[in-house]
Amino acid sequence: MEYKAPSSIDEAVMLLAQANGKAHVLAGGTDLLVQIRAGFTKPTLVVDVKNILELRTISVADDGVCIGAAVTGAELGEHDAVKAAWPGLVEATELIGSTQIQGRASLGGNLCNASPAADTVPALVAASAICLIAGPNGQREAPVEQIVTGPGQTSLKNSEFVVQFQLPKKLPRSADAYLRFIPRTEMDIAVVGAGVNLTLDKKGICQQARVALGAVAPTVLLVEAGAKALIGSTLDDAALDKLRAAASAACNPIDDKRGTVEFRVDVAGVLAKRAVLIAKQRAEMN
């Protein structure tokens, strides 16, 4: 295995494009090193992207927030402006692993590892995050929900990688929230995850909504029927019941010792509803 740590996007693209054999981007390595050790992947080249400024920078502007794909969970959790604007995304990120894992784990790695249970992905999808992707044909943009195509599979083409996540301008009376269910309180992988992003008007009527679920299907789900149940309502019990039913109906989960199908389907509805209530409370305050 060869290791390279380029300092520019172009150099990284070139290294990836010229690789013979399996090449992997390396961000925090908290998935990749485990997989290499387990023999699941045997790269001949690893391209460490942590020395590339664009992937390590968080920038906050009037038209939104940009988060470098290799920014660590710890760095994001310490960024007050992002925390204030996107508390749900930050809480999803901070759920990843332990303090030690937080020191390395990135949003880019969490997305591109393509685990159905990745915690930040429902939060990114709910937030309408867009990926900036670099590749041999220049840069392109794609919504986060188009990246993962199945467990361990992405739509990224050879030698493409994610540079940064662009979050839209934060509207007044808007907020996001993320909740997950795990059988213990720390250090576990989601049995269900639910991300929600809402915009209310002055009267408290929901104008926009995005609802995304993790760990209940081969990829993260954007539940449009759930959003529809909320938009136009005051998020009253009737709307929340409809949302809960829509979230449960969207699920197509696995059955394992950590959660039966029936349990995951039910919990997805419950968590979606609770996440809406948290987002609502936050939206009313800003």
Added chain:
Amino acid sequence: MTRQHVTTEINGEPQDFLCDAQETLLDVLRDELHLTGTKEGCSSGDCGACSVMVDGRLVCACLLFGVEAEGKKIETIEGMAEGDKLHPLQTKFLEEAALQCGFCTPGFLVAAKALLDRNNNPTETEVRYWLAGNLCRCTGYDKIVRAVMDVAADMRGA
């Protein structure tokens, strides 16, 4: 393939080493540099026995390639005491029997120091969450948590 030359600083001293690209920092510390205080429990990021500081961040040495240490400042358990003078956490762990077999202890000490260096007034809940990535099969954790809380109290008193 040729081994890569890596220049770092370990526990305040410049340190060069040669390593293969796929060797982890944990492999390098233990096998190359004979700094065997950093332990290997799981090699998958789950146990925290390999906790070290890299540029001021607590990380698992088993989840880092040795070559990633280029230009970085690394702190290991070997740098915690000043000569014969133990760090207050080390002293308190001994006084309060916060260890039995001791295998997890270097990792807990490095992780606990990282916490107290940024917050000398943590709640018990904060201590438990901060240390959730460090596993101990012997103590049941209570004595470890208490020792960390007591050192924090001493730091605030001093």
